[in-house]
Amino acid sequence: MAIKILHLIDPVIDGGAAEHARRLAREQSRSGYQVYFAYSLDAPPEKYVVLNDMGVRTIGIRFGRNMLKIIFLLRRILKEKEIDVIHTHHFRSDFYMALAAIGLPCKHVITVHCLYRHWVSNVSFLKKMMVYMYLYFAYHRSGRIIVLSPFVQRLTVATFKLKEQSVKQLFNGLDLEQMRISRNSVKEIRKKYNDSDKNTIILCVGVLAKHKGQHILLEAIQEVLQSKMITLLIVGPDSGYEHVLKRIHQEYHLLKSVHFIERQLDINNWYMAADMVIQPSLEDNMPNTILEAMFYAKPVIASALDTIESNLTGKNIAYLVPPSEPKALAKAIVELLENPREAKAMGRRGRKYLLQHWTMDRLVDEMRCWIA
Template identity: 25%
Template sequence: MPKILFTASTYSHIVQFHRPYLSAFRALGWTVDVACGGAPMEIPEAHRTIHLDFEKQMLSPRNGRALRQLRRTMRETAYDVVSCHTALASFFTRLAVNGGKQRPKVVCMVHGYLFGENNPAAKGLILQAAEKLVASRTDLLMTMNRWDTQYAAAHRLGKKMVEIPGVGLDPSRLPPISREEASALRRQWGIEETDTLLLYAAEFSGRKSQQVLLRALAQLPLQVKLALPGQGALLEECVALARSLGIEQRVIFPGQVARMAQWYGAADIAVSASRSEGLPFNIMEAMYYGLPVVASAVKGHTDLLVPDTCGLLYPYGDWQACAAQLQKLLQSPEERERMGRQGRQSVGVYCLDQVLPIIMAQYEALIPLRDETITHT
């Protein structure tokens, strides 16, 4: 049986984005292994799950141990394909691949380079150097937005490069929400019928920049509320900022939410303040539920949101411009409805039934997926 190894920094990444692809390879008769770090989670589609001791700090000794474990795993199991995801795991996975002729084909999916645009320059130089170091071991590089595609092509970061429409939004995980369900959630959190609810579901990290939205909210009418589902290192800092701005009664911190569908159903406008993205699911999900979007004008967002069509953009970090764009939508319910409708119509090309065949075709172009006698090259 042909064999493939998927790697990522966290179990949650594989669970959230790649289970349909594990299933697709299994259906074709492949042995499917997964190697990842973080909090362990069940991945029933994998034949075997290998825990790696990854840590977000690139030079952590734990990553050295993960590198050695990856090398040992690849040496013991002759994989035909290695598919790597997330910046940290992708680097160490490709570093672990034997550089000789007898090695697996290596596929790297870029979920958003963490350099360029508004990202810190010093960190960016390190990450750029890391990508160049392992470019020769990247047989297929899949990017998700124009900026990443152009950068990868200019710096030859893969032997073959292709832009894909994300990993596929799965409508089966996004059930319709009735008015009754949406109203019940709003009542539970003290949101009046006359309130306008903004929604931004994201990890509380420097890259996600929730502080921008809090400062923008302070400039908006009292009837505007903001929901910030998620956990992360900067959660308490954001809670303190909301308090210092005098808007703590208008901000909802519900923590980690397992079922986001209810929140999309309850919200009026989706917002984002992210510093950079690949092709963000939270924006696509909002579009799927017919919400207009106000987001920072960064890669990923600019690919999904055609200005004045299904959303409005503002310069990253500019909370005054963010507030001004939100004010436009607050003053025009008709415009909100039009943008929501446009978003719902345009998101179809990013849905799983459209995207999965595109991505599997890229694997097929690299190596026969249905050939039981695959030879390493």
């Protein structure tokens, strides 16, 4: 019989981590597993219901404040579906499932999408200790922790006093089946934002938030525009930070050169239409946007965060710059603009490396030993 896997995503996340979980569920279903996906009914349902057409059985859950009620609901699901493997994707879901699975013959896999120290950086000491104890319990009970970079692997082992063999670093993965584009749509995007075909289109994809560093990018773009013709497209949903970015946008007189665009379902076409992709995060794990840009052989400039740098350093597949330094970012943009042959070569190297290491089918294969 097929191994039954249940994914649980926390309602507070709806970005790259949630998309990664959905991609993994689809690929596991294609690989012969019987996959269930439990999600919050407060999340956009269309992102999860569509999984049913791909062989993934979805379960909507109403997350409330009654922790015991949620845990007993999850336990009932585990029993009724006779789940073999649980895979959780955020702090709260890690803890809930660790409790729900007590006494049941389920393996529990946890993917660490967000650093503990980042998540608790702005909370009280008491809440910080409470979250730490929750995670300490969940991680030690699971013994199967997946992280997306060598840096997070070392940090997780040290922070939670885990055995090294219980924390496995696996490369993030792209679902290549979902990377198709429409040539006509790509042409329309380029025509709309580069009608003279003289500007370079720079793309930044991600939720509009302070930790994503779009304000640093706007400062850098102001400097680049003094000598170069560029168009910057910032694509993503607002988390309450858009008004800050638009104020900077006006102060720097960037109205003609910088465009804010809401989340696009056809984001693949936007990557293909761009000449360069920038990921200016101040805090992040290993963003999907970097991988998606590499798939389309686009040169990438990214923040040299420990989580990103430990995956990319020494491979010459991305230009890494110190976070929070707009002058360094501007210098990197200008350097790639003035060296188009090297920019294209970097894009080709990135695509080659991605296809060798960062595909979803490879991730599923490497996970088999933990869920068999």
